[in-house]
Amino acid sequence: MTAYAVAHLRPAAHLHDEVFTYIECIQSTFAPYGGAFLVHGVTPEVLEGEWPGALVVVGFPTLRDARAWYDSEAYQEIAPLRTRHIPGDVILVDGVAPGYDASRTVAELRTAQAGAGAVPDRGTAAS
Structure with missing residues (x-):
């Protein structure tokens, strides 16, 4: 069953250079786990409630693949490049x-x- 990594990020108006490096590197971390961007850094149209920030959705074949990607050495090595500069929430969820x-x-x-x-x-x- 398809699973998703979903991030609700709140980037600053001016992005630190480390964030650009993170964005340049992240997609290659998906390949071993079958992941692919479905939504990347867009501001959603909010119909109810509030959603300050941007949305990222990455699809994976299974929740196990999504967890393996997140826990992978390749992703964990670059994650601080984002987390030091962009606060947000990241979840994994089964479809x-x-x-x-x-x-x-x-x-x-x-x-x-x-x-x-x-x-x-x-x-x-x-x-």
């Missing part, structure tokens, strides 16, 4: 399984809530 149907998830949520059971994992194929 939904092929054939995902939100109506099945809501049925499971209703059942779980009625029985005070656990909330199902919406990313699984059974959801």
Whole structure:
């Protein structure tokens, strides 16, 4: 199941030269893990709430690949070039399984809530 590395970054108006080096190097760190930019450093159109900053989304074949990329020596070596100069949040998240149907998830949520059971994992194929 496809997984994503998502970053909500808040860059300064003037970028430090280390950030340029980071950007020049990051894409090559994806290759061993099947990663690719899906969104890179854009300011999203905010329809609800607030989103100060930029959005980056990188797709990976699996969550395991995304974690291996993030933990890799190649990425960890360049990460401080960004983190020293651009604050932000970075998360890894699984996408939904092929054939995902939100109506099945809501049925499971209703059942779980009625029985005070656990909330199902919406990313699984059974959801």
